[in-house]
Amino acid sequence: MSSTRPIAVICGGVGAARFLRALLSVVPASDVTAIVNTGDDTVLHGLHISPDLDTVTYTLAAAIDPTRGWGLVDETWHAMEALGRYEQRRPSSSTAGATWFGLGDRDLATHLYRTARLAEGATLTEVTAEIASAWGLDIEIMPMSDEPAPTRVGVDPDVDPGPDGDGLISFQDYFVRHRHAIDTRSLDLGAARVHPTDAVTRTIRDADVVLIAPSNPLVSIGPIRALPGIDGLLAARRSSVAAVSPLVGGAALKGPADRMMLNAGMRPDSVGVAAAYAPIAGHLVIDTVDAHLADEVAAQGISPVVTNTIMSDPEVAAALATSTLAAAQH
Numbered sequence: 644m645s646s647t648r649p650i651a652v653i654c655g656g657v658g659a660a661r662f663l664r665a666l667l668s669v670v671p672a673s674d675v676t677a678i679v680n681t682g683d684d685t686v687l688h689g690l691h692i693s694p695d696l697d698t699v700t701y702t703l704a705a706a707i708d709p710t711r712g713w714g715l716v717d718e719t720w721h722a723m724e725a726l727g728r729y730e731q732r733r734p735s736s737s738t739a740g741a742t743w744f745g746l747g748d749r750d751l752a753t754h755l756y757r758t759a760r761l762a763e764g765a766t767l768t769e770v771t772a773e774i775a776s777a778w779g780l781d782i783e784i785m786p787m788s789d790e791p792a793p794t795r796v797g798v799d800p801d802v803d804p805g806p807d808g809d810g811l812i813s814f815q816d817y818f819v820r821h822r823h824a825i826d827t828r829s830l831d832l833g834a835a836r837v838h839p840t841d842a843v844t845r846t847i848r849d850a851d852v853v854l855i856a857p858s859n860p861l862v863s864i865g866p867i868r869a870l871p872g873i874d875g876l877l878a879a880r881r882s883s884v885a886a887v888s889p890l891v892g893g894a895a896l897k898g899p900a901d902r903m904m905l906n907a908g909m910r911p912d913s914v915g916v917a918a919a920y921a922p923i924a925g926h927l928v929i930d931t932v933d934a935h936l937a938d939e940v941a942a943q944g945i946s947p948v949v950t951n952t953i954m955s956d957p958e959v960a961a962a963l964a965t966s967t968l969a970a971a972q973h
């Protein structure tokens with residue numbers, strides 16, 4: 644059994660991947676374990692797709708498409724274009740050949756490999772480690788669970804009834820097919836009905852520090868927290884847990900976190916993030932733009948750290964990683 648690495652990072656997709664890249668510029672990759680949300684996972688064309696795991700892996704391998712923030716750089720799309728031919732002909736009851744979720748030709752190889760290994764009986768934890776190793780990474784990347792834990796989003800059934808007519812749709816239907824442009828009414832976190840792996844539990848319990856990446860608190864960090872036992876483990880060691888707020892000036896840099904928080908009755912700013920994380924984290928890193936919110940953050944019972952959180956250049960990103968680590972080590 645391998646020993647626990649000193650730094651654990653709780654991760655969603657793009658924001659977490661960029662934060663990890665910065666962290667690995669200031670500490671050795673062999674010191675870090677990334678625990679990654681799999682609530683966004685989906686099955687399309689019979690393939691198991693784990694977007695957040697792949698975004699983290701491709702980013703750290705310097706192979707991510709820098710503009711999209713997902714998928715591989717210099718990608719080609721021949722398979723998707725070829726599928727379009729069949730999409731025109733499929734029966735109305737079928738979802739075969741769907742092209743709304745873009746899978747590049749080289750990215751497809753990752754999903755083919757993952758799906759084949761899972762069919763052979765490998766766990767998602769094992770396959771994820773194989774994929775990270777194949778990309779030459781020394782960081783340990785692990786899924787939050789080996790069981791399927793799909794996040795479903797409740798929307799107005801008149802806008803999209805979903806498969807059961809109750810307005811509950813898959814996360815990727817909401818995020819990609821609807822371009823997260825519709826209101827969210829509720830969230831159903833499949834993570835609450837499965838279990839973290841023993842490796843995840845051990846890591847969150849035994850790592851010297853736990854960092855919560857600047858990811859969506861509801862649908863990226865939320866599923867990991869919803870796994871039975873995880874919030875309790877974090878709460879028990881909250882003084883060595885530091886989170887980075889993904890909201891700057893009341894807005895998400897990417898994605899729908901601000902709108903989702905508003906729809907969930909939360910304040911869509913760093914004070915709302917502080918309220919959500921106060922039970923499990925002792926420190927919250929907020930952006931300099933939000934310095935005026937520091938007292939309100941502190942009033943939530945979480946110590947604010949004010950610094951530049953927009954990882955637009957490597958030096959700023961490295962400083963953010965260093966400050967977050969220092970807060971958790973405090």
Ligand code: FO1
Nearest residue numbers: 656683693694697713714743744745746819
């Ligand atoms: N996001 C999109 O907005 N459109 C896509 O077609 C799309 C395809 C895709 C394929 C593989 C992958 O790993 C990620 C992909 N994403 C796409 C991103 C993904 O939906 C989101 O980044 C996450 O699920 C949210 O963290």
